[in-house]
Amino acid sequence: AQKVTQAQTEISVVEKEDVTLDCVYETRDTTYYLFWYKQPPSGELVFLIRRNSFDEQNEISGRYSWNFQKSTSSFNFTITASQVVDSAVYFCALSDFNFGNEKLTFGTGTRLTIIP
Amino acid sequence: NAGVMQNPRHLVRRRGQEARLRCSPMKGHSHVYWYRQLPEEGLKFMVYLQKENIIDESGMPKERFSAEFPKEGPSILRIQQVVRGDSAAYFCASSPPPGTDTQHSTDTQYFGPGTRLTVL
Numbered sequence: 001a002q003k004v005t006q007a008q009t010e011i012s013v014v015e016k017e018d019v020t021l022d023c024v025y026e027t028r029d030t031t032y033y034l035f036w037y038k039q040p041p042s043g044e045l046v047f048l049i050r051r052n053s054f055d056e057q058n059e060i061s062g063r064y065s066w067n068f069q070k071s072t073s074s075f076n077f078t079i080t081a082s083q084v085v086d087s088a089v090y091f092c093a094l095s096d097f098n099f100g101n102e103k104l105t106f107g108t109g110t111r112l113t114i115i116p
Numbered sequence: 117n118a119g120v121m122q123n124p125r126h127l128v129r130r131r132g133q134e135a136r137l138r139c140s141p142m143k144g145h146s147h148v149y150w151y152r153q154l155p156e157e158g159l160k161f162m163v164y165l166q167k168e169n170i171i172d173e174s175g176m177p178k179e180r181f182s183a184e185f186p187k188e189g190p191s192i193l194r195i196q197q198v199v200r201g202d203s204a205a206y207f208c209a210s211s212p213p214p215g216t217d218t219q220h221s222t223d224t225q226y227f228g229p230g231t232r233l234t235v236l
Binding site: 043044045046047091102103108109 | 224
């Protein structure tokens with residue numbers, strides 16, 4: 001069975017600080033996808049990134065970066081120079097590389113609060 | 117290109133009533149997933165549908181819940197005889213068949229804004 005653990009329930013940082021959100025996953029599959037979604041206070045889910053298990057290259061997109069380490073089954077998310085607009089709940093998720101059915105297993109989320 | 121649409125955004129029902137939640141996927145997307153988010157929890161998979169077919173309903177409660185995705189029209193998640201424990205946010209997500217959507221990533225689910233169901 002698949003499992004995603006986000007051990008940090010809540011994090012608060014002062015604006016402009018860097019912050020890392022941890023994600024650890026479990027799966028018996030050798031091929032899979034990992035995702036991060038953002039849920040701002042308005043409640044919708046915003047797709048941030050998808051990474052497949054073949055690609056361990058780290059990715060950077062503006063102030064966001066992701067560190068995928070297969071050896072430790074982790075897919076951590078770092079926000080540099082945080083801003084108040086980054087305040088949200090962030091979910092890490094996992095899906096099988098199963099053609100035709102990529103249902104997602106979500107972690108319980110990390111609530112990030114950026115203090116102005 | 118409009119995103120995934122869900123309506124209503126908020127729904128209030130009394131115990132014992134029926135709730136119908138609608139989801140219109142992105143244009144060209146024929147895969148629909150429904151998830152439930154209980155208060156202060158992550159999202160839990162409920163059901164995966166393609167047009168006129170239920171592919172995976174392993175996350176659906178055995179009773180009172182049903183889902184459909186007809187050839188024409190939106191996908192519907194139906195909850196009969198609602199109870200207070202059904203109060204949650206219900207999200208649907210859509211994804212395209214591989215190779216058909218060059219604007220969005222395949223194998224990625226794009227979520228609607230959710231329907232917040234409150235059972236009194």
